[in-house]
Amino acid sequence: xxxxxxxxxxxxxxxxxxRTMEGNHGSYTDKTRVLDIKPLRSLKPVFPSGNQAPPFVxxxxxxxxxxxxxxxxxxSSSQANQxxxxxNQAQNPPQHHPQYTPQHQPQYQPPQFxxxxxxxxxxxxxxxxFRSPDTSNGDVEPEASTVKRKIPKKxxxxxxxxxxxxxxxxxxxxxxxxxxxxxxxxxxxxxxRRFSQLDDAKEAVSGIIKxxxxxxxxxxxxxxxxxxxxxxxxxxxxxxxxxxxxxxFEMCLVGLHSPSMAGIDYLIVKGEKDEEPIATSIVSxxxxxxxxxxxxxxVYTGQGGGNADKEKQTSDQKLERGNLALxxxxxxxxxVRVIRGLKEASQSAKIYIYDGLYEIKESWVExxxxxxxxxxxxxxxxxxxxxxxxxxxxxxKWKAGMPLREGLILPDLTSGVESIPVSLLNDVxxxxxxxxxxxxxxxxxxxxxxxxxxxxxxxxxNSCKPGNLNCHCIRKNGGDxxxxxxxxxxxxxxMIYECSPSCPCSACKNKVTQMGLKVRMEVFKxxxxxxxxxSWDPIRAGSFICIYAGEAKDKSKVHQAMAYDDYTFDxxxxxxxxxxxxxxGLADEDASQEMPEEPEIPLPLIISARNFxxxxxxxxxxxxxxxxxxxxxxxxxxxxxLQVAFFALSHIPPMTELTYDYGVSRPSGTQNGxxxxxxxxxxxxxxxCRGSFG
DNA sequence: GTTCTTTCAAGTAT
DNA sequence: CATACTTGAAAGAA
Numbered sequence: 001x002x003x004x005x006x007x008x009x010x011x012x013x014x015x016x017x018x019r020t021m022e023g024n025h026g027s028y029t030d031k032t033r034v035l036d037i038k039p040l041r042s043l044k045p046v047f048p049s050g051n052q053a054p055p056f057v058x059x060x061x062x063x064x065x066x067x068x069x070x071x072x073x074x075x076s077s078s079q080a081n082q083x084x085x086x087x088n089q090a091q092n093p094p095q096h097h098p099q100y101t102p103q104h105q106p107q108y109q110p111p112q113f114x115x116x117x118x119x120x121x122x123x124x125x126x127x128x129x130f131r132s133p134d135t136s137n138g139d140v141e142p143e144a145s146t147v148k149r150k151i152p153k154k155x156x157x158x159x160x161x162x163x164x165x166x167x168x169x170x171x172x173x174x175x176x177x178x179x180x181x182x183x184x185x186x187x188x189x190x191x192x193r194r195f196s197q198l199d200d201a202k203e204a205v206s207g208i209i210k211x212x213x214x215x216x217x218x219x220x221x222x223x224x225x226x227x228x229x230x231x232x233x234x235x236x237x238x239x240x241x242x243x244x245x246x247x248x249f250e251m252c253l254v255g256l257h258s259p260s261m262a263g264i265d266y267l268i269v270k271g272e273k274d275e276e277p278i279a280t281s282i283v284s285x286x287x288x289x290x291x292x293x294x295x296x297x298x299v300y301t302g303q304g305g306g307n308a309d310k311e312k313q314t315s316d317q318k319l320e321r322g323n324l325a326l327x328x329x330x331x332x333x334x335x336v337r338v339i340r341g342l343k344e345a346s347q348s349a350k351i352y353i354y355d356g357l358y359e360i361k362e363s364w365v366e367x368x369x370x371x372x373x374x375x376x377x378x379x380x381x382x383x384x385x386x387x388x389x390x391x392x393x394x395x396x397k398w399k400a401g402m403p404l405r406e407g408l409i410l411p412d413l414t415s416g417v418e419s420i421p422v423s424l425l426n427d428v429x430x431x432x433x434x435x436x437x438x439x440x441x442x443x444x445x446x447x448x449x450x451x452x453x454x455x456x457x458x459x460x461x462n463s464c465k466p467g468n469l470n471c472h473c474i475r476k477n478g479g480d481x482x483x484x485x486x487x488x489x490x491x492x493x494x495m496i497y498e499c500s501p502s503c504p505c506s507a508c509k510n511k512v513t514q515m516g517l518k519v520r521m522e523v524f525k526x527x528x529x530x531x532x533x534x535s536w537d538p539i540r541a542g543s544f545i546c547i548y549a550g551e552a553k554d555k556s557k558v559h560q561a562m563a564y565d566d567y568t569f570d571x572x573x574x575x576x577x578x579x580x581x582x583x584x585g586l587a588d589e590d591a592s593q594e595m596p597e598e599p600e601i602p603l604p605l606i607i608s609a610r611n612f613x614x615x616x617x618x619x620x621x622x623x624x625x626x627x628x629x630x631x632x633x634x635x636x637x638x639x640x641x642l643q644v645a646f647f648a649l650s651h652i653p654p655m656t657e658l659t660y661d662y663g664v665s666r667p668s669g670t671q672n673g674x675x676x677x678x679x680x681x682x683x684x685x686x687x688x689c690r691g692s693f694g
Numbered sequence: 695g696t697t698c699t700t701t702c703a704a705g706t707a708t
Numbered sequence: 709c710a711t712a713c714t715t716g717a718a719a720g721a722a
């Protein structure tokens with residue numbers, strides 16, 4: 001079932017890198033009582049334009065894949081899946097000190113560099129056509145019918161999908177674990193992003209995708225991409241307190257809360273004579289249920305009465321269904337899972353945080369706004385659970401600037417260079433801050449980094465439209481628009497081509513990594529790994545986090561000793577391959593069509609952030625990371641910028657440390673078959689820790 | 695660019 | 709095996 005990813009077309013590009021634009025002109029004020037961090041004042045041009053440079057080269061695809069690596073990770077069956085990330089280490093303390101296991105080490109074929117012949121990727125592969133699964137019933141819809149085509153409830157299994165296997169065993173489907181939960185969530189979101197991309201491109205003419213989340217969710221349901229189907233009160237295996245969700249369907253698929261719409265989930269318990277419902281979980285909408293002040297208390301409103309919106313209630317609620325189940329849970333002292341729905345004022349997206357188990361303390365009936373009876377239930381959080389919703393409420397207060405946090409060293413270590421502040425905090429020991437460096441948001445290219453031949457942007461007016469194959473920038477991306485309308489990366493690719501500052505499309509959605517930070521982050525002192533980076537905001541899978549700023553060099557032109565230090569990003573390291581994109585078989589696309597993902601860098605690039613850098617220099621390594629890097633280029637005034645951009649691998653809860661795979665250096669003289677060891681001992685604490693990195 | 699309003703969905707219990 | 713129950717998410721309007 002392994003399909004070689006090597007069957008890809010090699011595109012040869014000329015890439016020309018040029019100096020960064022003039023940096024931000026921040027002024028250094030004496031905010032720093034203990035730390036001497038200066039904003040970047042200016043970045044001088046490093047080399048002039050118009051240099052003749054040697055013809056440029058291009059990396060062929062990575063591969064072949066090492067033995068033991070499943071190219072369908074994390075979509076493969078769990079047996080073949082040795083590297084499933086543990087994506088929530090904050091909730092998951094290290095169980096043991098990890099041992100290095102050489103069989104996990106990929107045998108790596110280094111990229112070969114070839115001279116280049118053409119100036120642009122010549123491809124324009126047509127958009128993969130989407131076909132609705134319900135078109136095979138043979139019925140011809142009248143053309144002038146009510147426009148909308150309904151998707152029938154019964155799926156018609158298409159021949160090419162008959163052999164699709166979810167890779168999840170019957171036992172794992174009934175009772176999950178962290179690995180399966182993670183895999184299900186990633187597969188769902190990859191599929192949802194793809195449907196969303198097709199929808200954006202208006203490609204789904206034959207089957208309108210109104211709700212990519214529902215479409216992806218029902219596909220996963222029907223194909224067995226789900227877990228914890230055995231309903232039970234209490235903990236759900238593999239779901240951890242603090243986990244964040246962006247869609248109701250995500251909670252259905254992992255068995256945290258099965259109703260796709262209703263707020264109360266319950267289970268019928270069969271006694272000797274009677275049957276009684278008990279509640280298993282509730283989703284608080286966050287609109288009516290907030291108990292001001294105490295995040296451990298929730299007053300929840302029952303269901304029914306005509307309309308969930310209490311302003312439009314038409315009748316009394318009855319003690320049945322969910323309301324009855326909550327009442328029975330109160331009588332039996334049965335704990336209920338609580339998922340807090342949150343709507344941030346600044347962002348329109350609603351999110352859900354799993355806040356653990358609550359006990360129902362009392363229930364009563366009160367009149368709603370229109371005089372109808374409504375049930376109320378007071379729930380109190382069970383003690384001894386790690387904070388989740390409480391963390392979120394604390395962050396809202398920090399954002400309002402009210403309580404001064406213990407250990408806060410600087411409110412903004414960038415001194416205004418970033419558009420959002422990045423705080424610096426140490427509540428672990430007495431260290432006053434990281435060693436001196438200059439905060440810079442840009443990459444500056446060294447003298448050795450000369451590239452020939454101009455590249456061209458697009459000529460779209462105002463904004464580039466997904467699906468517009470006349471747009472040169474979209475064509476460079478193979479015909480697909482790389483980002484959703486909300487800025488989320490759809491697929492991991494060997495290279496992403498963004499529109500540039502000099503493209504005429506001013507409000508273009510194809511400019512993401514050049515727009516600076518979007519999530520509120522902080523640099524903090526870790527217990528055992530120096531300084532680290534984490535986010536106040538929850539981060540949705542595929543969201544842009546930051547680029548790796550610093551001084552870029554061509555590794556082949558610098559001394560080996562200079563290439564390695566604590567603040568170096570090196571694209572030539574050996575990185576554990578992984579799969580992040582959707583499975584074509586699930587998306588009703590040709591399952592044999594492989595999508596290359598592993599980075600293709602046109603030269604051995606290293607970026608040093610020792611003297612100049614941004615928040616990325618503080619991100620630590622993990623063998624089970626929650627962030628991945630992705631090469632991005634964009635053109636400006638005939639030159640091409642090459643950058644390393646970081647995106648969220650999965651949904652990341654607030655205050656969870658951000659980590660990526662540092663890879664392992666290949667010392668000179670090693671052969672492809674040699675076992676590679678990193679030069680640093682790893683303390684990531686992951687179950688799948690390789691023991692070393694760097 | 696934001697915020698309110700309207701629309702139309704899916705799984706599960708019954 | 710239909711059908712009722714539940715409310716979110718996104719598109720469109722203001």
